[in-house]
Amino acid sequence: MPGKYQHIGNFHRDNRFLENGEKVWISFKTLNNPMIHGELRSDGVSSQGIPMVTGSESFHVQHVTKNTMTVKYKDGIGEYTRKFVAPQLEYSAIHNSRKSVTSLDVTPGGLGVSADSEGKLKVWETSNGIVRRDLQGHLGDVYTCKFFPSGVVVLSGGADMQLKVWSAETGQCAANITGHKAAILDTVIIERGRNILSSSKDGTVKLWDVGQKSCLYTYEECGGNVNCCSIGIPNKNIDLGQPETITSDREVQTEGKLLLIGTEAGSIQGYGLQTRRKVFDLPCHGAVNCCCILSENAAVCGTQDGYITVLDLRNIRVPLKELKETRSAILSFSTHNNGFFVSTGDGSCFFVNELCNTTTELTGADCDHIYKVVCDNTHVYTGCRDGQVRKYSCSQAGL
Incomplete structure (x- = not known):
């Protein structure tokens, strides 16, 4: 059954990710089921200048670049993926x-x-x-x-x-x-x-x-x-x-x-x-x-x-x-x-x-x-x- 991700906070505000330790909220919902809430937390920036992000609950950050982030949510029914893109x-x-x-x-x-x-x-x-x-x-x-x-x-x-x-x-x-x-x-x-x-x-x-x-x-x-x-x-x-x-x-x-x-x-x-x-x-x-x-x-x-x-x-x-x-x-x-x-x-x-x-x-x-x-x-x-x-x-x- 298809699911959806809710708003992901201020991801890439002013073309940068959050400061180290800051968080944004993320939610996921499928039809006729309650909404699942989680957080994405910034763990700083790698030596290559790429943001390091981790997710809570069942949210997994698969891939991050300077302008994109791919998040996967997994539950008992299946896996759902959404790519978030920041403005150039x-x-x-x-x-x-x-x-x-x-x-x-x-x-x-x-x-x-x-x-x-x-x-x-x-x-x-x-x-x-x-x-x-x-x-x-x-x-x-x-x-x-x-x-x-x-x-x-x-x-x-x-x-x-x-x-x-x-x-x-x-x-x-x-x-x-x-x-x-x-x-x-x-x-x-x-x-x-x-x-x-x-x-x-x-x-x-x-x-x-x-x-x-x-x-x-x-x-x-x-x-x-x-x-x-x-x-x-x-x-x-x-x-x-x-x-x-x-x-x-x-x-x-x-x-x-x-x-x-x-x-x-x-x-x-x-x-x-x-x-x-x-x-x-x-x-x-x-x-x-x-x-x-x-x-x-x-x-x-x-x-x-x-x-x-x-x-x-x-x-x-x-x-x-x-x-x-x-x-x-x-x-x-x-x-x-x-x-x-x-x-x-x-x-x-x-x-x-x-x-x-x-x-x-x-x-x-x-x-x-x-x-x-x-x-x-x-x-x-x-x-x-x-x-x-x-x-x-x-x-x-x-x-």
Whole structure:
């Protein structure tokens, strides 16, 4: 039976381990069994500069490097292993440390964009955290920011009900798109970005033509606030229906795609992006904060009460797998290889592999909300309530 490790204290705070003799707590739990608590104690540093750590109870520290620690727990049922990974770098100067980093994205080309709870939107270098541009123009909080595939254009949306398109090179706003009647919570960029999608507290998802700054279609009757949206190309055997009307020639590359949305009312819904047909509407445990299409057959959603539900798009009536790694909210997903990273409201951020097992946990956030996790295939970045952007190595994590 799969088990889980709880928070592991301040492992690798400021890229160092604990002082000699200091301790952190660690807990382990399996379904329907009480939680087992233990401690990890620092016994100093070896002559090679590697921390020496020992565990209490049934916790065994298998391997330690300057940035990773692998812990095994053994009970009467089996053995369970978790790798803990410390950040390579922590960027505290991008945003004010008293403000939460609420949204985040990065490009393989070395740029990052992030927003904070003060409504500030910044473009920075992923190698060193140096801010290159302040994107000024939103009125109020910015809830979503993403790069277009070009890597030099940014899309943002927020409490002011506006979508803005920015040049990351100049910092200038190239387009301002309006039409929602409440805050914009999430966005999707379709292919190269001639069309985009936005979900809102007004209970709708809108499909936009960026060039003409016009709305091509509004997905209505979603059942309340639409917290998140995602798109993907499903298996050809999944019936998305046929378009009831001829679409505008301004609508590009929407054919054959599935639109996934998550609602505050607690449902995950699927629509044919071009056909506008509702394909499914599945009740969830609670408000759906984030969703993502993983493959042509699978999708995942996360709820406010801590459930991760993996869906089989070919048989949506029965979840493929349900995980509950935390009592706190699931806040974001980011795909990597054949699995996905998960960030939560209790400061944990972990990787779930293709077998739906949790293998790796990213440390450093303590108990602060991690609002966003993103991956550029070589590094993982997190945006946290403590104002920090943290950078982790995928190779050190063994991913």
